[in-house]
Amino acid sequence: MNFLQSGTIRISAPRPSPKIPEGIYDIDIVEYDNGVCCVMMTERKDNKGASLTNVCSRIATEVYRTFLPNRPVDRIVWLEHYPARKSERAHIDLVQFQCRTPRTPSEGDTIVEFTNPQWKRVYEAKQIAHKEFLALYGNILKELCTAHFIFIVEDKNGYYWRVGANKELLFIISSNPSAALPCHLLNVDGVIEILKKNSRFFGNSVNIEEQFTAALMKGFLNKGL
Numbered sequence: 001m002n003f004l005q006s007g008t009i010r011i012s013a014p015r016p017s018p019k020i021p022e023g024i025y026d027i028d029i030v031e032y033d034n035g036v037c038c039v040m041m042t043e044r045k046d047n048k049g050a051s052l053t054n055v056c057s058r059i060a061t062e063v064y065r066t067f068l069p070n071r072p073v074d075r076i077v078w079l080e081h082y083p084a085r086k087s088e089r090a091h092i093d094l095v096q097f098q099c100r101t102p103r104t105p106s107e108g109d110t111i112v113e114f115t116n117p118q119w120k121r122v123y124e125a126k127q128i129a130h131k132e133f134l135a136l137y138g139n140i141l142k143e144l145c146t147a148h149f150i151f152i153v154e155d156k157n158g159y160y161w162r163v164g165a166n167k168e169l170l171f172i173i174s175s176n177p178s179a180a181l182p183c184h185l186l187n188v189d190g191v192i193e194i195l196k197k198n199s200r201f202f203g204n205s206v207n208i209e210e211q212f213t214a215a216l217m218k219g220f221l222n223k224g225l
Helices: 052-067 130-136 188-197 208-223
Strands: 002-011 023-031 037-043 076-082 090-100 113-125 148-154 160-165 170-174
Touching (some): 002 052, 023 052, 023 130, 037 130, 052 076, 052 090, 052 113, 076 113, 113 160, 148 208, 160 208, 188 208
Antiparallel strands (some): 002 023, 023 037, 076 090, 090 113, 148 160
């Protein structure tokens, strides 16, 4: 893993107003050994501007223009990190954008805009050391660009569990802070064993192995994995 950038970025609200000052956010950009870049956008506790969630599209557009120009947009993973607050745990969301190129300047550099964000919770804890997270979960993060989430289930405590797959591997992520998960990639048998190991989160009425097996077969047939 190679850190390409670590610092802050200032972004104004979508509709600038004297009542809403310019926001400041932390940005960490790493590149993994397969060429995938991961951008961690972090809400600062001293931010007086718009929330990270409200300006993440503008941040992604500016980060891409400034630090990742001409990188394939499908080889970038975007993460949104909120530190713990009084009533909320720290959490990290996967952010997926749509991209468009509204114009190409005369000098030839294509302007890319990131729009319509969608969030998927991938991790939650009392505290998160986000730079350590980028390293510890690098083997999973670097595969998110080519993976399909073939199995998504909510446990009885309201946390989501997702199994991703591409042509070479399977992996499992969960926002449940008590989940017993490895940080390395898994095979099919490994995923089933992990789900069974965490079956207490789903209740006795849920046959999690059966649900996963059915989703796996459907996913492989539909996605051609």
